[in-house]
Amino acid sequence: MKASENNVAQTLRMTSSGFTLIELMVTIAVLAIIVSIAAPSISTQLANQRVKSTTATLENALKEAKVESVIRRQNLILSYDNTRTPKIITITAPDSKTIANYSYNVESTIKPDTPVTIVFEPSKRVSTVRTYTICDSNANATTRQIEVNRVANITSKLGGTC
Template sequence: MNASITNSAFYRQTSAGFTLIELMITIAIMAIIVSIAAPSFGTQLANQRVKSTAINIESALKEAKAESIIRRQDVTVAYNSTLKTITLTGRNSAIIASYSINSKSDITQVITPDSVTQVIFQPNKMVSGASTEVVYTICDTGSTKETKKQVVVNKIANISIKDAGSC
């Protein structure tokens, strides 16, 4: 009877824990799952950066529109591509607000006619200088996929975000 007690105690001690093979298989499976999920995660981050930048631009434009009505004066919206900022200025070039843009976001601004480089909101709820619309196209420089959005301001100062454009 003593021999059976000794054998069961021996088996209990050696069967506790994981073998090296089991650990290697578990790590290999985890590496495969991570390698499948990583590209999807990167695309999701790029989408979020573009969406955040589009919302920042939309907020700046809506604030400029509201400030022009409240102040009863023209409010100018200018995008600085080197500093990645959008600046709202009022009468005598007084800065009303400044918005920072994500450094990985690439913004192209298309204004009709081409000679105009900024958007001017008037107190009569119109946009000065643009014959049809102003389009800001936002792309992500950190992504290989084409993640893009457009913020559009038309002549009567309606501001909208669209999933469109080309990077």
């Protein structure tokens, strides 16, 4: 009697091990649906991160230009160029000597598009009030703005149009 019980148990174990082709295909289909739902969200998050990074880079460059103009007791010029690759923010002295370079993501754009300069004076002032808008090649990304007022206070906020 014991021999037949062992034989049945072994037969059941052998036939129920593994997955069927249908089970595997259903699992793969469910995974594909989940990935297709998540992919747009992930690309938007990456674009938002690029905008944040470029905003931080520009903000740091503006702050460095402000501080360096006071330390050096001379006007310093901050400029950027969206047409170059890699995209670079440059701080220069009046004699065209480069003080610092910052590179930012090629997918990001700082607006206004035209090469715009801003002059930081040693009296902690700027030549003109500026508002920079940072955009990304992904239209779903959240834009950010950096404002530089007359007394060279630098503030960052969400918003702006590209």
